Amino acid sequence: MFEKQQVIYLAGGCFWGVEAFISRLKGVNSTEVGYANGNDLAPTYEKVCSGKTGHAETVKATYNPKIIALDEILESFFKIIDPHTRNRQGPDIGTQYRTGIYWQEASQRDTVIKFLRKKQKESSERIVVEAHEISNFYPAEEYHQKYLEKNPQGYCHVDLNLIDDEEFDHLTKEEYEITQLSLTETPFSGKYDDFFEDGVYVDVVNGEVLFSSDDKFDSRCGWPAFSKPISEDAITKHRDFSHGTTRIEVRSAKANSHLGHLFHDGPGGSPRYCINSATLRFIPKQEFDKLQKDKY
Template identity: 45%
Template sequence: MKKIIFAGGCFWGVEAYFNTIDGVLATKVGYANGNTENPTYEEVSGHETGYAEACYLEYDENKVQLKQLLSAYWKVVDPTLQDRQGHDVGNQYRTGIYYVDDKDLEVILESKEEEQKNYKNTIVTEISTLKNFYDAEVYHQKYLDKNPNGYCHIPKSLLKK
């Protein structure tokens, strides 16, 4: 089982979206690559912790490759926007790809380079090793499953299997 963490604006939609992809075995939302311990949603929303709202994925690389997950990721973010996606604004809504396995970096950078061809503006998506990840509060987990009319910047048509 492999792991990758994607930040792409509000984590509710990112999680719901990746749960539609065959080979994704488990997801959870939380806070990635910040500078405090055990942050709360309120602290992260205060823009001082350095965390990104993110979705932690575990996937079966025999069913889905990292390259495919990256392709799916680029479809639901505007990677040229700094610290925002949709109506969500703030550094916690930045785009980011956080890897656990150093061997994944080359695939990620190749994917970014290929994606850059689709944009005039520079891709600003943060790409780095995962420093830390803290689970978000229980009410955030699988939020759009529990609240199907909840806000999401990702088109609802992409959130169905």
Template identity: 55%
Template sequence: MKTIYLAGGCFWGVQKYFDLIPGVISTTVGYANGHIKNPVYEDVRSQKSGHVETLKVDYDENIILLSQLLDAYFEIIDPFSLNRQGNDIGSSYRTGIYYTDKNDVRIIQETFRLQQAKSAQKIVVEVCPLDSFYPAEEYHQKYLEKDPDGYCHIPKIKYEQIHIQEMSAYEKMCRKELFDPSDAYLRSLRKNTNRILNELNHTDNSLKEKRYELFKELFGRVGKNLNIKSNFHCDNGYNIYFKDDVFVNVECVFCDVGRIYIGNNVLIGPQVGIYAVNHPLDMELRRQGLEYGDDVIIKDNVWIGGHATINPGITLEENVIVASGSVVTKSFESNVMIGGNPARIIKHLK
């Protein structure tokens, strides 16, 4: 189950709308991101507490994706109206998307890109992390179920015409489903990745502070004392997650269509390839250029020798040593030395 928080004016109608969407598990109306604790409705309605009427949406991502929920959200709001939806005026009725998982940010950004392309007007929907959320009083919960003729700023036809958009190539990639990497949005992300890589690979290895700032811009997570020697190559960057005290030697290639997790105190030798990407066995699908992600997990205290290859879907448990030139085609338990093509256990370590 995942959760997103959506503000779209009076929360009565917003709740009724999302309760009709398949894949939505539960909803709760409440007050988000204000500056007082435990607000009540009168505090929020006064416009003095800073809170916004918000719907907490719990959903099953195996049934519906965040991008599809956001597309539905944009169907019922006026994204160009600041502090007003329908007849409801004030900052408590502002539109907003509030997240608790930073991995949702790129999905939100893609949705905004697609929505903004439809109009020259600037979208004024607020996007930020959730700071606080307080469930509203019980009489507000499922209000329009209790009073079907109650006030609602959302036209009734919207409830009858709920349409769930097909998932984007980016969403398919995140779900490790087959996707088309030639998608325009994915190309734009790779263009930005290549820009950062070009600057990184032209920045002297001795300029550690500058390089560290580029690491933070490039990768999904950067731990302390990350040291990557140029040249370095990757597909996306944002799917690579480093913990602390990681060293990566020259000319390594990380294909991060899926996620690559690197644990603490990991040493990676020169010209190592880590491939979190795969292609279909079906020839016709390959001809279409489709691919899918397959995560690679390198846990703490792993040492990977130069020229080794780590294939898709591999997990190396703690304190695995990979001999130089090895081709790793399966996962390995902790405290072993492996080597060969395909890699096998050479010895057990204490």
């Protein structure tokens, strides 16, 4: 069963930095940059930069409302924008760099309007952030998607250190990038790919029990493969439209960590949960049994 997701569109200047920031929020499952609310039916980066199409550089954020509320996303968004300046963010000037919050569902409107009214009461300057229903959103060219992941030293007007990542301090760089940024480890490189000891596998972020060695099998795909999670309540499933295809993304239920993907090409067409080793920590059966005994 797929977890119910919602979508909000945020314009805050150059979409490279806004996307990188928003994608790091816990509960935001996917992001896509594009052009919104313009009058050209086939916008390109060059056309939008001319200022003649009316589009705003915008980030489409898909999030789990059970993990992060819309007003929490908006609070974080306001950390990285100047809400009092029209058609400019940082050194970037033009109508394509205007700020805006664009909802997809009518039920989101009240939350957005209430949030902006609260911010206006707190400010002596006029807030000029647009707020209305999304219109004519077109995904940007592929090289713009996850731009700062592909180009870590690339231009960014946003301070990416404004997110509090203390809960991830124990993670390695690879563990953070895979669980929080949805990257994928190199096939056959993970420590649990060719590993079949008895025990359980837990979320590397918070220790949530996810999979059992009883359900692990050698799929020879390059990543650990499981026939099922230890409990359906331990994971959530989401449609993933990245990389030009439709897949089923698998996340941990409590920490919302990206784990991998679900396929149905296991033995006899059975499920194959293809999971990144870097998202897991293995606990030997004897040690886990002792932990459970001490717990109860």
